[in-house]
């Protein structure tokens with residue numbers, strides 16, 4: 180039993196910048212200035228005290244979901260940290276602190292990346308400090324489960340970070356062949372397909388406190404994970420999406436030994452070929468989007484499992 184509020188849009192300006200993250204070869208990302216920390220938050224509260232509101236229509240213990248929204252927004256103004264993960268933990272703790280009849284909080288958020296626009300100056304283009312573009316498809320993700328352990332104590336029982344909505348296309352160099360061929364098979368083998376994938380990647384830390392970003396060298400930015408995925412897609416001529424996500428996961432775990440698990444949800448959106456050949460004076464082919472249904476893959480991996488599989 181739980182109830183809550185979804186799509187609580189929070190825009191906090193001039194949050195503490197996230198500086199001092201680890202440098203990795205696949206990424207030129209340096210950190211987040213957090214001039215705008217934008218988040219779409221979903222919160223749910225749990226507690227036996229809410230039972231009468233369901234069974235008897237007794238609202239005595241009900242915190243209106245409208246108040247939950249205000250609570251989150253109000254506390255965004257008090258937030259001193261630099262990551263969405265830390266904000267979710269901060270505000271969950273405040274809920275449990277403020278309302279003693281709540282037993283647990285489930286909360287998640289998607290971050291809106293705002294990028295500085297480039298402004299022409301004397302010699303070159305320089306980043307604006309006031310104008311930002313909300314342009315990217317992919318969004319950093321975080322979720323948290325917090326439970327009351329004693330009257331005034333609570334602990335994080337589950338924590339995930341991630342990136343959602345990544346879409347990557349590789350125009351050549353991907354194949355898919357060697358699969359079972361039987362009376363149900365109509366798919367031709369392909370040795371060079373235009374591979375378009377949708378990807379959600381999630382990770383958790385060996386030490387959940389590292390998700391805060393308080394020790395920035397231990398924090399994994401979604402932007403860096405995206406650049407690892409892009410790099411591996413570029414470098415590998417993949418025989419399948421299954422193998423591609425494995426290779427991306429291995430690289431993520433290698434670069435960030437702070438992580439205890441990484442998990443993928445991929446969706447196959449490989450384009451349909453319309454024109455295999457176009458006039459000989461021209462280069463290329465013509466494609467269109469595939470029709471449903473779409474294939475998907477889900478794969479989780481820990482550093483220990485990788486060690487075992489790579490033997």
Ligand SMILES: O=c1[nH]c(=O)c2[nH]c(=O)[nH]c2[nH]1
Pocket residue numbers: 355366418419420421447474
């Ligand atoms: O990368 C792929 N993996 C599959 O399992 C699969 N199945 C399919 O029809 N196309 C693909 N592509």
